[in-house]
Amino acid sequence: MNNKPIIALDFPSEKEVFGFLNHFEEPLFVKVGMELYLQEGPAIVEKIKGQGHDIFLDLKLHDIPNTVKSAMKGLARLGVDLVNVHAAGGIQMMEGALEGLEAGTPSGRSRAALIAVTQLTSTTEQQMQEEQNIQLSLIDSVLHYAQITKKAGLDGVVCSVHEAEAIRDICGNDFLRVTPGIRMAGGDSHDQKRIATPDGARSDGSSLIVVGRAITKAENPVEAYKRVVQLWEEN
Numbered sequence: 520m521n522n523k524p525i526i527a528l529d530f531p532s533e534k535e536v537f538g539f540l541n542h543f544e545e546p547l548f549v550k551v552g553m554e555l556y557l558q559e560g561p562a563i564v565e566k567i568k569g570q571g572h573d574i575f576l577d578l579k580l581h582d583i584p585n586t587v588k589s590a591m592k593g594l595a596r597l598g599v600d601l602v603n604v605h606a607a608g609g610i611q612m613m614e615g616a617l618e619g620l621e622a623g624t625p626s627g628r629s630r631a632a633l634i635a636v637t638q639l640t641s642t643t644e645q646q647m648q649e650e651q652n653i654q655l656s657l658i659d660s661v662l663h664y665a666q667i668t669k670k671a672g673l674d675g676v677v678c679s680v681h682e683a684e685a686i687r688d689i690c691g692n693d694f695l696r697v698t699p700g701i702r703m704a705g706g707d708s709h710d711q712k713r714i715a716t717p718d719g720a721r722s723d724g725s726s727l728i729v730v731g732r733a734i735t736k737a738e739n740p741v742e743a744y745k746r747v748v749q750l751w752e753e754n
């Protein structure tokens with residue numbers, strides 16, 4: 520897997536996706552999330568792959584182990600590079616996801632990397648404590664989820680930049696820390712709560728960054744992407 524910034528294609532339909540992608544001349548690493556996948560279905564993944572881009576399919580599966588295992592078996596056939604589940608589904612569910620992914624990956628192809636969401640980057644410590652009734656600090660909750668994710672044999676987690684270094688220290692450098700909530704300095708945080716800049720992400724232990732609106736809503740998305748790459752790579 521390459522380590523280019525992952526662009527979140529949070530668009531409502533194929534038309535907007537290709538209107539955006541056609542501005543770029545190079546292969547990208549992009550993220551297809553719920554919004555796009557639920558509108559366009561698996562065909563959108565095939566079409567984006569057909570243009571040579573790497574894909575993170577961000578569906579955040581969270582259900583009973585048997586259901587997640589079967590769903591992952593189906594998703595494995597799409598040939599994406601990175602997929603995910605929610606760590607809150609538990610170890611058995613994550614093991615099921617991995618089994619499904621392995622079983623569904625066509626022979627001769629390497630399976631997608633599988634990661635688990637710890638605490639969403641739109642969550643604050645106070646929200647977590649009050650709404651999820653988790654009486655830990657946010658960092659301890661994230662570290663707990665990272666540890667059970669590793670125990671289940673997955674390849675890494677989704678977390679914020681704020682927790683990436685601590686996860687690396689406990690789970691090792693090969694365990695992926697994929698970090699959304701990336702903003703340019705002074706940029707609008709929108710609904711994100713635990714944010715960081717691309718250069719901060721690199722220096723604070725992220726393995727991969729996910730950038731959506733800072734690129735897709737920029738006046739010049741190609742220039743915005745180049746700036747993110749520069750900050751991410753030069754640090």
Ligand SMILES: O=c1ccn([C@@H]2O[C@H](COP(=O)(O)O)[C@@H](O)[C@H]2O)c(=O)[nH]1
Binds near residue numbers: 529552701733
């Ligand atoms: O904890 C998480 C998990 C996933 N996301 C996704 O990443 C992008 C971020 O988009 P921005 O526009 O850069 O805020 C979005 O698709 C989320 O679904 C996340 O933000 N946090």
